[in-house]
Amino acid sequence: MRFSRLLIPTTKETPNDATLASHIYLIRGGFIQSVGDSGLYNYLPLGKKILDKVRMVVKEELDKVGCQEVSLSFVTPVSLWEESGRADEYGKELLRFKDRKENNYLLSPTNEEAMVNLVRQTVKSYKQLPLNLYQINLKFRDEIRPRFGLMRGREFLMKDAYSFHATFEDMQREFTVMEETYKRIFTRLGLNFRVVQADSGQIGGDGSKEFMILADSGEDDIVVCDACDYGANVEVAENAKDGDVCSCGVPLRMTKGIEAGHIFQLGMKYSEALKATFLNEDGKAQAYEMGTYGIGVSRLLAGIIEQNHDDKGCIWTKESAPFDLQIIISNIKDEDQVALGEKLYASMLEKGVDVLLDERKDRFGAKMKDYELIGVPHAVVIGKKLTDGLVEFVTRDGMEKEEISADGIFELLSERF
Numbered sequence: 561m562r563f564s565r566l567l568i569p570t571t572k573e574t575p576n577d578a579t580l581a582s583h584i585y586l587i588r589g590g591f592i593q594s595v596g597d598s599g600l601y602n603y604l605p606l607g608k609k610i611l612d613k614v615r616m617v618v619k620e621e622l623d624k625v626g627c628q629e630v631s632l633s634f635v636t637p638v639s640l641w642e643e644s645g646r647a648d649e650y651g652k653e654l655l656r657f658k659d660r661k662e663n664n665y666l667l668s669p670t671n672e673e674a675m676v677n678l679v680r681q682t683v684k685s686y687k688q689l690p691l692n693l694y695q696i697n698l699k700f701r702d703e704i705r706p707r708f709g710l711m712r713g714r715e716f717l718m719k720d721a722y723s724f725h726a727t728f729e730d731m732q733r734e735f736t737v738m739e740e741t742y743k744r745i746f747t748r749l750g751l752n753f754r755v756v757q758a759d760s761g762q763i764g765g766d767g768s769k770e771f772m773i774l775a776d777s778g779e780d781d782i783v784v785c786d787a788c789d790y791g792a793n794v795e796v797a798e799n800a801k802d803g804d805v806c807s808c809g810v811p812l813r814m815t816k817g818i819e820a821g822h823i824f825q826l827g828m829k830y831s832e833a834l835k836a837t838f839l840n841e842d843g844k845a846q847a848y849e850m851g852t853y854g855i856g857v858s859r860l861l862a863g864i865i866e867q868n869h870d871d872k873g874c875i876w877t878k879e880s881a882p883f884d885l886q887i888i889i890s891n892i893k894d895e896d897q898v899a900l901g902e903k904l905y906a907s908m909l910e911k912g913v914d915v916l917l918d919e920r921k922d923r924f925g926a927k928m929k930d931y932e933l934i935g936v937p938h939a940v941v942i943g944k945k946l947t948d949g950l951v952e953f954v955t956r957d958g959m960e961k962e963e964i965s966a967d968g969i970f971e972l973l974s975e976r977f
């Protein structure tokens with residue numbers, strides 16, 4: 561892609577309501593744009609690209625373990641939520657409205673009811689189980705305090721999966737599969753995270769786990785052990801404090817996390833309420849054992865930046881980066897710089913590398929500022945030193961610069977990409 565053709569409205573101005581690095585840089589880097597009403601955002605080309613990349617990582621890992629993607633309607637009839645009893649229970653986060661015939665609807669904040677409704681219309685027998693269905697689509701929650709940009713929006717992208725089983729043991733087996741799958745997703749995205757025990761309501765035990773991105777700006781207090789993998793949300797480890805001793809003998813540490821994922825053993829709560837049954841081996845109707853598994857896909861974008869930024873801007877991780885490589889031509893009036901830049905660009909495109917060529921007329925300083933703000937992991941800077949046959953290979957993390965000969969750069973790039 562050519563920078564001059566791309567809609568990347570970078571700006572020096574920090575939005576008034578922004579305090580977190582991720583919020584500031586996602587706006588300043590031209591990834592997203594506030595709709596002017598809190599908690600609602602437009603994704604501009606770079607933001608959409610990253611969202612799709614993160615979405616793809618989530619999808620690939622889920623598909624590998626046999627989950628099937630579907631997409632439920634964003635609007636849900638309130639009658640389904642009356643069956644589960646949540647229509648009155650859910651509170652003001654639920655946005656409700658009527659159609660022209662005075663029928664009641666809601667904008668889905670989560671989809672247990674709708675997914676149970678799908679399954680009760682399509683699955684009849686234990687032979688069709690287990691089943692794990694997921695979707696990656698918009699959710700709406702009328703949050704009391706939408707804030708921190710994508711971290712707590714009102715409209716946001718969520719991956720929600722629901723599994724259906726004939727037995728409690730099989731549901732627990734799937735819960736473990738999902739925990740491992742989530743670990744792979746978070747690892748691929750380059751995140752430093754912890755899995756912590758969370759409130760499991762009526763199920764008890766280890767029936768609920770949250771995936772926390774470790775960051776000082778996190779809204780959740782968690783307690784972790786650095787020796788074993790124990791971790792818990794302070795909501796469930798109520799009296800825990802810094803220095804308490806873990807069951808493995810090592811002192812516990814209190815820290816902050818961003819909740820990016822949540823897996824939950826639901827049991828029969830929704831299948832019983834919605835009378836969703838299948839015929840078991842004995843030919844008897846039985847309610848499904850269920851699990852539910854969420855990931856805040858748009859929140860992940862904010863989480864990645866909370867962990868990976870400096871005072872200049874974003875430092876995207878390999879699998880989340882908007883481009884693999886940026887080529888910066890310092891002075892587009894210099895024919896040699898332009899010729900080399902174009903040649904490198906063409907050869908990278910040829911190899912299938914996702915490359916951004918900055919061939920704008922702007923000053924060199926402005927281009928470097930944009931590079932630092934946007935945060936593509938690597939760049940080749942073609943500047944004045946080209947007269948001595950040299951270019952620079954830049955690594956965004958730490959802004960390390962390596963001088964390379966203009967011929968050598970082709971080889972270096974073909975090794976790296």
Ligand SMILES: Nc1ncnc2c1ncn2[C@@H]1O[C@H](COP(=O)(O)OP(=O)(O)OP(=O)(O)O)[C@@H](O)[C@H]1O
Pocket residue numbers: 670701703710711712713714715716717718819820821822854855856857858859
């Ligand atoms: N308002 C929001 N904006 C962006 N992502 C969200 C929002 N609310 C929830 N999520 C994401 O969706 C995932 C699944 O939703 P879940 O109902 O478990 O969240 P939650 O417990 O309400 O989260 P929180 O405690 O942060 O409000 C969460 O783990 C989180 O990553």
Ligand SMILES: [Mg+2]
Pocket residue numbers: none
């Ligand atoms: Mg919430």
Ligand SMILES: [Zn+2]
Pocket residue numbers: 785786787788789790806807808809810
């Ligand atoms: Zn421990």
